[in-house]
Amino acid sequence: MNKRAVAAGAAVLAMALSVTACGGDSGGSGDKNTIKLVAADYGDKKSNASKIYWDSVVKDFEKQNKDIKVEVQVINWNDIDKQVKTMIQSGNVPDLLQTGGYADKVADDLLYKADEVLSPKTRENLIPSFAKAGEVDGTQYGIPWVSSTRVLFYNKKVFKEAGIKNPPKTWDELAEAAEKIKKSKAADTPYALPLGPEEAQGESMMWQLGNGGGYTDGGGKYTIDSKANVDTFKWLQDNLVKPGLTYSNPATTDRKTAFADFAAGKAGMLNGHPSLIQMAKEGKVDYGVTTIPGKDGPLKSTLGVADWMMAFKDGGKQKQIKKFLDFVYSKKMLKFDEMYNFMPVTKDALETMQSSGKHKDLQPFFDELENAKFYPLGDPSWDVVSAEIKKTGGKAAKEDPKKVLGDLQKKAQEAAANTK
Amino acid sequence: MSLKAPPSPASSRGRGGQPARPAPRSRGGLARLGPLPWIAPVVLLILAVVVWPVIELIRTSFLNISIAGIVRGSAGTDKYRKLFEESDFGHVILWTVLWTVVVVGVTMLVSLGLAQLFNQRFPGRRITRWALIAPWAASVLMTAIGFKWMLNQTAGVLNTLMLDLGIIDKSEDWLGSASTAWPWMMFVAVFVSLPFTTYTLLAGLQTIPGEVYEAARIDGAGPWQTYRGITLPLLRPAFLVGVVINLINVFNSFPIIWAMTQGGPGSDTATTTVFMYKLKETDLAESAAMSVVNFAMVVVLVLIFLKVSRWNEED
Numbered sequence: 001m002n003k004r005a006v007a008a009g010a011a012v013l014a015m016a017l018s019v020t021a022c023g024g025d026s027g028g029s030g031d032k033n034t035i036k037l038v039a040a041d042y043g044d045k046k047s048n049a050s051k052i053y054w055d056s057v058v059k060d061f062e063k064q065n066k067d068i069k070v071e072v073q074v075i076n077w078n079d080i081d082k083q084v085k086t087m088i089q090s091g092n093v094p095d096l097l098q099t100g101g102y103a104d105k106v107a108d109d110l111l112y113k114a115d116e117v118l119s120p121k122t123r124e125n126l127i128p129s130f131a132k133a134g135e136v137d138g139t140q141y142g143i144p145w146v147s148s149t150r151v152l153f154y155n156k157k158v159f160k161e162a163g164i165k166n167p168p169k170t171w172d173e174l175a176e177a178a179e180k181i182k183k184s185k186a187a188d189t190p191y192a193l194p195l196g197p198e199e200a201q202g203e204s205m206m207w208q209l210g211n212g213g214g215y216t217d218g219g220g221k222y223t224i225d226s227k228a229n230v231d232t233f234k235w236l237q238d239n240l241v242k243p244g245l246t247y248s249n250p251a252t253t254d255r256k257t258a259f260a261d262f263a264a265g266k267a268g269m270l271n272g273h274p275s276l277i278q279m280a281k282e283g284k285v286d287y288g289v290t291t292i293p294g295k296d297g298p299l300k301s302t303l304g305v306a307d308w309m310m311a312f313k314d315g316g317k318q319k320q321i322k323k324f325l326d327f328v329y330s331k332k333m334l335k336f337d338e339m340y341n342f343m344p345v346t347k348d349a350l351e352t353m354q355s356s357g358k359h360k361d362l363q364p365f366f367d368e369l370e371n372a373k374f375y376p377l378g379d380p381s382w383d384v385v386s387a388e389i390k391k392t393g394g395k396a397a398k399e400d401p402k403k404v405l406g407d408l409q410k411k412a413q414e415a416a417a418n419t420k
Numbered sequence: 421m422s423l424k425a426p427p428s429p430a431s432s433r434g435r436g437g438q439p440a441r442p443a444p445r446s447r448g449g450l451a452r453l454g455p456l457p458w459i460a461p462v463v464l465l466i467l468a469v470v471v472w473p474v475i476e477l478i479r480t481s482f483l484n485i486s487i488a489g490i491v492r493g494s495a496g497t498d499k500y501r502k503l504f505e506e507s508d509f510g511h512v513i514l515w516t517v518l519w520t521v522v523v524v525g526v527t528m529l530v531s532l533g534l535a536q537l538f539n540q541r542f543p544g545r546r547i548t549r550w551a552l553i554a555p556w557a558a559s560v561l562m563t564a565i566g567f568k569w570m571l572n573q574t575a576g577v578l579n580t581l582m583l584d585l586g587i588i589d590k591s592e593d594w595l596g597s598a599s600t601a602w603p604w605m606m607f608v609a610v611f612v613s614l615p616f617t618t619y620t621l622l623a624g625l626q627t628i629p630g631e632v633y634e635a636a637r638i639d640g641a642g643p644w645q646t647y648r649g650i651t652l653p654l655l656r657p658a659f660l661v662g663v664v665i666n667l668i669n670v671f672n673s674f675p676i677i678w679a680m681t682q683g684g685p686g687s688d689t690a691t692t693t694v695f696m697y698k699l700k701e702t703d704l705a706e707s708a709a710m711s712v713v714n715f716a717m718v719v720v721l722v723l724i725f726l727k728v729s730r731w732n733e734e735d
Contacts, residue, residue, distance in 0.1 A: 088488055088490065089490075107486060387702045
């Protein structure tokens with residue numbers, strides 16, 4: 001008797017659930033000729049949303065390859081990693097993913113090797129340093145998508161008002177310049193130090209490099225709480241944060257705030273990537289760029305950042321993926337790089353951009369490219385470590401850096417042990 | 421005040437002995453199921469949307485899940501150990517308790533006053549009563565975002581106002597550090613909790629019969645004596661409802677903190693709910709473990725409520 005009631009109820013429930021399920025995915029996941037691509041949105045407004053780029057790429061690709069369909073889903077940077085995680089967990093794995101990191105997926109053996117989904121010609125076209133950064137234990141899985149290097153931006157008008165003749169080359173010169181800006185009230189924020197969750201790992205590394213520090217040693221072991229790194233944050237505290245030469249709470253200030261402040265003429269200087277060029281121009285800020293200052297002189301190698309493309313094995317669509325990637329990497333790279341002022345990861349696109357004369361403002365960034373240093377991207381535990389640094393790393397600029405970095409080091413070691 | 425009612429005849433329907441009404445035997449099988457066919461869908465729904473997720477949650481907290489989202493087998497109690505060893509854990513628990521106690525305490529106190537005020541006759545009472553609904557009707561997330569921008573260091577209207585009034589001498593980054601962010605978030609939490617609580621208490625006040633007050637007046641009781649001796653005791657049921665619902669609401673409160681500080685810097689302004697959400701970014705299973713702990717705390721809250729409400733009955 002109870003059973004009947006349960007059965008009736010179950011039927012109702014099953015109906016309700018299946019009705020809602022029908023509203024979601026409209027099937028097609030079993031179709032070998034449909035590639036599902038998930039990509040990050042690089043746009044900051046509707047008119048330059050990445051969706052526009054991908055839609056046109058797919059249109060051209062499908063015209064040439066009538067038998068293959070590409071479904072594109074563009075997700076904003078804040079959500080993409082969480083959503084992809086959910087997709088993987090629920091078995092709804094994309095075929096191609098374009099986002100910020102790849103090594104965590106290698107640890108779970110989810111990805112095709114790069115040579116399985118790229119023709120030799122496309123592979124050879126990749127700039128070697130980036131291809132190398134896509135390797136885990138000597139095998140390339142991550143396919144570089146775009147890259148950027150970081151330089152110091154400064155507002156020429158603010159510098160002039162404050163009476164600063166030359167852009168700073170060392171930390172002390174930077175602090176001195178910031179002091180002058182503060183005294184002359186030329187800008188609200190003399191140096192913009194964004195250590196908030198958005199990109200704490202980036203700003204931290206740019207400073208740590210200036211003191212010979214970094215996240216790992218030569219052998220790939222984490223050295224987050226090394227003396228060089230701790231001293232870096234001590235210096236930041238004593239020379240920028242405490243004297244009020246930057247935001248009062250760097251740990252909660254995001255990069256986008258810093259960029260917006262610079263573009264509004266409210267910040268004197270900051271470390272930035274090529275996107276800031278466009279923002280500064282739109283804000284009519286007369287800016288200059290120079291190599292990021294280190295403790296005793298300009299950085300010999302600055303921070304290089306690359307975003308990645310990766311292909312998942314789950315759907316077994318190796319052939320289709322290969323066709324699509326070869327198409328995109330040979331014909332559509334330049335368009336994306338020019339759309340967002342990014343730096344290319346393929347040799348031919350780099351040549352075109354450097355020789356066309358249209359991208360003179362990117363030259364300082366190209367100059368830094370050769371010696372750029374990357375995050376420990378090939379370490380499968382890096383994604384966890386990076387997330388932890390984003391969460392708490394910024395606190396090192398206000399609290400005891402030894403403790404903050406020590407905690408992070410402990411977590412990094414745990415994460416490294418877990419992924420082994 | 422006794423809520424205990426004698427068992428009603430309806431509830432002993434169909435049990436052998438004294439058939440109050442003719443037994444509906446003639447209707448056959450379905451009737452013998454009693455209320456089951458009617459409540460079964462609800463029971464199933466509860467099983468599906470409450471019980472099953474809880475089981476799944478507990479199961480997840482014992483798993484080892486990679487950051488990419490792949491289950492790598494059992495983790496035993498490792499995730500709980502990891503959670504309890506988090507350097508922020510103690511701090512987060514402490515602030516969760518403080519947050520809950522302060523917000524509920526202040527809400528109840530202010531609401532008592534407001535309810536008393538709204539119980540008086542004064543011109544414009546109807547409009548002010550309506551106005552009180554506003555913070556309740558607005559989405560909590562919207563209110564929190566509104567306050568976040570009002571408190572913004574460079575563009576915030578509250579900063580400008582306080583600057584102009586001479587309360588502060590330079591623009592403050594209120595939400596940037598824990599010491600100033602907590603009071604502001606508590607303020608917002610109280611602000612959004614007031615309407616419900618005030619209305620609950622107001623309803624309670626209106627159930628107190630006028631004669632009791634009249635008797636007190638004749639006996640020569642002063643206003644304070646009347647309030648303590650009559651109003652407060654008679655208001656207890658409404659007060660309890662207010663406290664318990666607020667306790668659970670405030671304890672679970674996520675949108676205010678998430679919208680205003682995201683629990684940052686680090687986890688300095690996180691309650692356990694926010695902390696659980698932040699853990700999700702690095703370790704799903706540990707986050708599930710935090711959820712289980714949270715769940716246990718809510719169960720304890722409910723048990724306390726049951727105990728207290730019985731105390732209320734026995735009075």
